[in-house]
Amino acid sequence: MRTHILPSIILTALMLVLCTVIYSVILWGVAQAAPNQGKGFVVEQNGKTWYANVGQTFDDDRYFWSRPSAVGYNAAGSAGSNKGPGNADYLAQVQARIDTFLVHHPGIGKSQIPSDLVTASGSGLDPHISPQGARVQVARVARVRNLPETQVRELVEQHVEGPWFGLFGPSRVNVLKLNLALDNLVSH
Amino acid sequence: MNTELSGVLAIFLIAVLLAIPLGRYIARVYLGERTLLDPILGPVENLFFRLSRIDNSREMTWQEHLKALLSINLVWFLFTMFILMNMAWLPLNPDGNPSMTPDLAFNTSISFVVNCNLQHYSGETGLSYLGQLSLMFQQFVSAGTGMAAAAIVFNTLRARQTTGLGNFWDYFAKSTTRILLPVAFIGALVLIFRGSPMTFEGKDTMITLQGDTVQVSSGPAAGMIAIKQAGTNGGGYYGVNSAHPLENPDYLTNMIENILILLIPIAMVFALGFYLKRRKLAWMVMGVMTLGYLLLLAPTVYFEMNGNPAISQMGVSEPTGSMEGKEIRHGAAASALWAISTTVTSNGSVNAMHDSTMPLSGMHEMLGMMVNSFYGGVGVGFLNFYIFIIIAVFISGLMVGRTPEFMGKKVEAREVKIAMFTALLSPLLIMGGTALAAWMMVHYPSLPWLNNPGFHGFSEMLYEYTSSNANNGSGFEGLGDNNPFWNISTGIVLILGRFIPIIGPVAIAGLLAGKKYIPESAGTLKTDTLTFGIMVFSVIFIVTALCYFPALALGPLAEYFSM
Numbered sequence: 001m002r003t004h005i006l007p008s009i010i011l012t013a014l015m016l017v018l019c020t021v022i023y024s025v026i027l028w029g030v031a032q033a034a035p036n037q038g039k040g041f042v043v044e045q046n047g048k049t050w051y052a053n054v055g056q057t058f059d060d061d062r063y064f065w066s067r068p069s070a071v072g073y074n075a076a077g078s079a080g081s082n083k084g085p086g087n088a089d090y091l092a093q094v095q096a097r098i099d100t101f102l103v104h105h106p107g108i109g110k111s112q113i114p115s116d117l118v119t120a121s122g123s124g125l126d127p128h129i130s131p132q133g134a135r136v137q138v139a140r141v142a143r144v145r146n147l148p149e150t151q152v153r154e155l156v157e158q159h160v161e162g163p164w165f166g167l168f169g170p171s172r173v174n175v176l177k178l179n180l181a182l183d184n185l186v187s188h
Numbered sequence: 189m190n191t192e193l194s195g196v197l198a199i200f201l202i203a204v205l206l207a208i209p210l211g212r213y214i215a216r217v218y219l220g221e222r223t224l225l226d227p228i229l230g231p232v233e234n235l236f237f238r239l240s241r242i243d244n245s246r247e248m249t250w251q252e253h254l255k256a257l258l259s260i261n262l263v264w265f266l267f268t269m270f271i272l273m274n275m276a277w278l279p280l281n282p283d284g285n286p287s288m289t290p291d292l293a294f295n296t297s298i299s300f301v302v303n304c305n306l307q308h309y310s311g312e313t314g315l316s317y318l319g320q321l322s323l324m325f326q327q328f329v330s331a332g333t334g335m336a337a338a339a340i341v342f343n344t345l346r347a348r349q350t351t352g353l354g355n356f357w358d359y360f361a362k363s364t365t366r367i368l369l370p371v372a373f374i375g376a377l378v379l380i381f382r383g384s385p386m387t388f389e390g391k392d393t394m395i396t397l398q399g400d401t402v403q404v405s406s407g408p409a410a411g412m413i414a415i416k417q418a419g420t421n422g423g424g425y426y427g428v429n430s431a432h433p434l435e436n437p438d439y440l441t442n443m444i445e446n447i448l449i450l451l452i453p454i455a456m457v458f459a460l461g462f463y464l465k466r467r468k469l470a471w472m473v474m475g476v477m478t479l480g481y482l483l484l485l486a487p488t489v490y491f492e493m494n495g496n497p498a499i500s501q502m503g504v505s506e507p508t509g510s511m512e513g514k515e516i517r518h519g520a521a522a523s524a525l526w527a528i529s530t531t532v533t534s535n536g537s538v539n540a541m542h543d544s545t546m547p548l549s550g551m552h553e554m555l556g557m558m559v560n561s562f563y564g565g566v567g568v569g570f571l572n573f574y575i576f577i578i579i580a581v582f583i584s585g586l587m588v589g590r591t592p593e594f595m596g597k598k599v600e601a602r603e604v605k606i607a608m609f610t611a612l613l614s615p616l617l618i619m620g621g622t623a624l625a626a627w628m629m630v631h632y633p634s635l636p637w638l639n640n641p642g643f644h645g646f647s648e649m650l651y652e653y654t655s656s657n658a659n660n661g662s663g664f665e666g667l668g669d670n671n672p673f674w675n676i677s678t679g680i681v682l683i684l685g686r687f688i689p690i691i692g693p694v695a696i697a698g699l700l701a702g703k704k705y706i707p708e709s710a711g712t713l714k715t716d717t718l719t720f721g722i723m724v725f726s727v728i729f730i731v732t733a734l735c736y737f738p739a740l741a742l743g744p745l746a747e748y749f750s751m
Contacts, residue, residue, distance in 0.1 A: 004255055004256045004259035004260070005259050005262075005263065006241070007240045007241060007242050007357065008256075008259045008260035008262075008263045009263055010239055010240040010241070011236060011240040011242065011260065011357065011361070012260065012263050012264065012267065012329075014235075014236045014239060014240065015236070015325070015328070015329055015361075015364065016325055018232070018236075018365065018369070019324075019325055019328040019329070019364065019369060020321050020322070020324060020325045020328075023369065023372075023373065023411060024321060024324075024408055024411050026373075027373075027376050027377070027380065027386050027408075027410060027411045028386055028387070028388065028408065030377060030380060030386075031380045031386035031387065031410070034380045034381050034386075035381075035383075037387065038380050038385060038386040038387050038410070039385050039387045039389065039392070039406060040383055040384070040385045040404075040406065040434050041383040041437070048395075049394075050394060050396070050397070051392075051394060051404055051434075052383075053383055053433040053434060053437045053438075054394070054404055054433055054434065055433065056396040056397060056398070056400075056402070057396065057398060057400060058397070058398060059398075060398055063397070063398070067516070073396075073402065074402065074403075075394070075402050075403060075404040075405060076312050076313070076391055076402070076403040076404065076405045077310065077312055077313060077405075077427065078310075078312065078426050078427045078428040078431075078432050079310070079427055079428060079665075080428060080431065080512075080513040080540075080541035080543075080544065080665070081512065081513065081541070081544065082513070082541055082543035082544060082639050082640075082664065082665050082666030083512065083513075083543070083544055083639070083640060083666070084543060084544065084547075084639075084640040084644035084647075084666075084747070085496045085498060085499075085510070085512070085544065085545075085546055085547065085644075085747075085751065086498055086547070086642075086644065086747060086750065086751045087640045087641065087644065088641075090512075090640075091498055091499070091502075094499060094502065095502055098502060098503075098504060110502070110503035110504055111503055111504065111505050112505070113504040113505065114504070114505055114506070114507050114508065115495065115496075115499055115504050115505065115506040115507075115508070115510075115511050116508060116511040116516060118499075118504060119499070119510075119511045119512040119513075120512060120513070121431075121511075121513070121514065121515055121516070122428055122431030122513045122514050122515050122523075122538075122539070122540045122541045123426075123428040123431040123432045123433060123515060124428070125432065125433050126433070126515050126516055126517075127433055127517075128515070128516035128517050129516060130507065130508050130516055132505075132507055163191035163195070163439070164195075164438075164439045164440055164443075166191075167191060167194055167195075167198075168191060168194055168195035168198055168439060168443065169191055169192065169195045169439035169442075169517070169518070169519060169522065170191065170192055170439075170508060170516065170517070170518075170519035171191075172516045172517055176397065179397055180397070183397070
């Protein structure tokens with residue numbers, strides 16, 4: 001074994017240079033040409049910027065709500081709830097979320113609530129909700145903001161992102177973009 | 189057609205279609221034939237060998253191969269351990285993250301050296317950028333080690349009698365530079381342009397629309413994400429791995445990352461066929477593996493898309509399936525596909541939280557890791573499958589009353605003993621570990637380990653040891669595993685679960701290569717036929733069912749029937 005140790009050490013050092021240093025530096029260099037210099041996509045409105053893909057807490061009645069998060073949308077400490085599907089405490093928590101939702105959304109029946117609005121995402125930073133999750137909030141947002149429901153509904157439909165190429169994957173709504181558009185609507 | 193299902197189908201088909209040419213390329217690399225990247229990488233490798241004083245044309249015996257393999261792995265372990273325990277004062281630490289405790293550093297170093305990537309820390313707070321990069325280095329070279337081991341076994345299967353089985357350094361270096369590096373590089377480029385960070389700046393501060401101030405973790409993520417997918421490592425940059433919106437920003441990146449999970453493991457199967465010029469044998473292996481994969485995949489997709497019955501009972505609708513622990517942009521079907529892809533291939537990255545998947549989905553995830561050779565990890569997947577082939581050859585030989593032979597070599601008592609020992613080590617480690625942990629829970633019920641009560645809690649412990657033994661690295665992450673008990677016990681399982689299943693097959697293959705070559709005759713048991721494929725599948729099924737059914741009955745099955 002001893003005869004192999006020295007070659008191992010030297011080869012390790014050389015591989016380290018190739019696979020870690022050179023590889024990373026080239027990628028970093030390429031990233032300078034990518035949107036926002038490879039620091040993640042941002043959206044901009046009125047001179048302010050936000051990370052487009054990093055979800056935020058939205059629990060104000062003036063906004064479309066984002067999904068529950070196990071970490072309160074802490075983007076420096078992502079985590080899911082890791083609750084098992086039959087865990088009684090967990091199911092009680094879901095029930096409480098349903099009840100809260102119903103209080104804030106009079107006239108909405110339980111069966112209209114899609115489960116993504118009452119379950120925590122995997123990362124705790126999910127930037128999206130399902131299209132049904134946005135539609136079910138339209139009446140409340142319109143009422144609180146004194147906007148015609150049709151206008152808000154139209155805004156939601158504009159923000160439904162379809163499957164990729166129309167073929168692959170689910171439809172979704174980016175909550176941040178929808179809420180920014182909503183703020184924009186009011187200020188104009 | 190449902191767009192979630194068409195996405196799943198596309199991912200699998202693209203992975204297989206890309207794996208065929210890649211397999212041909214891998215075979216050429218191991219045969220030393222001319223390849224596209226020769227002009228660029230040839231001189232680099234020659235320089236590396238010269239500086240390391242390695243003669244890469246010297247043929248090694250199987251024992252020498254193993255000595256070289258274990259030596260360089262030891263160097264990596266000590267190096268990684270040093271970095272992880274000193275990150276706090278070393279450079280590239282813009283967020284001021286602390287060094288690891290010795291037990292956590294032990295577990296993490298082992299886990300990355302053995303290609304497992306069990307993570308008892310969370311990337312955002314537990315590692316500096318230097319720590320991340322040193323683990324990324326392990327993701328390259330540990331995958332290269334596994335592939336080199338497979339290349340040795342490929343070499344032994346050629347029709348001849350020999351003790352010289354190629355050169356370990358050559359196999360290792362070329363696996364890393366010729367196969368892993370280019371694949372990861374391409375993957376990383378796409379990720380950068382789809383929104384994964386590749387920067388050396390520290391955390392950013394963002395004021396949300398509702399006025400809260402939040403810190404957003406960043407860093408050189410894209411490079412690591414690509415190799416953790418391609419090298420079946422799975423250790424993510426962020427705590428939640430590819431569920432994180434910066435690690436896996438959209439459905440396209442999800443497709444690419446999932447394809448990367450499957451790509452090299454499947455390509456290795458085709459590489460075997462091209463290498464030996466025995467395509468039928470490769471298709472037999474591919475057929476058995478794919479059957480196993482699909483049998484695990486189909487029910488998991490069904491259960492996840494069907495939703496959580498306990499939640500539908502509350503009266504809300506589940507149009508997108510079970511969403512706890514899942515991301516909207518991926519959806520239930522693609523999350524289920526990922527869950528099975530990552531567990532059968534010993535990858536271990538996740539795009540949804542496995543702890544929150546349905547009970548039987550969790551069982552299929554565990555079964556994937558228990559078998560660990562439906563495609564399996566890069567290189568090592570084939571080694572595990574090779575063990576099952578040897579057992580199947582032996583049993584078939586007994587059934588028809590002929591001397592068992594594989595690829596023109598007599599399989600005798602010594603080889604079968606090594607195969608049995610290797611195959612039975614997994615259940616011993618998994619059951620032994622889980623039994624010990626369960627005993628601890630019963631006698632010290634105040635231990636803050638489990639995030640869920642009852643059957644599911646048992647599954648959390650069973651999953652952790654299964655994942656460690658399979659060098660998978662995913663987890664039922666609710667388990668409170670960053671403490672000396674889990675760090676050390678899983679660390680030991682990791683070492684044994686990695687090196688015994690490498691040493692065993694290489695030893696068998698080396699012994700067989702040294703035997704006299706007997707050309708095929710009418711009396712030879714054909715191993716590239718449907719019948720033999722069924723035989724191998726039956727062996728896998730019976731071994732797995734006998735070993736693991738009792739434990740699965742106590743965990744996921746009991747949970748399923750109690751819901």
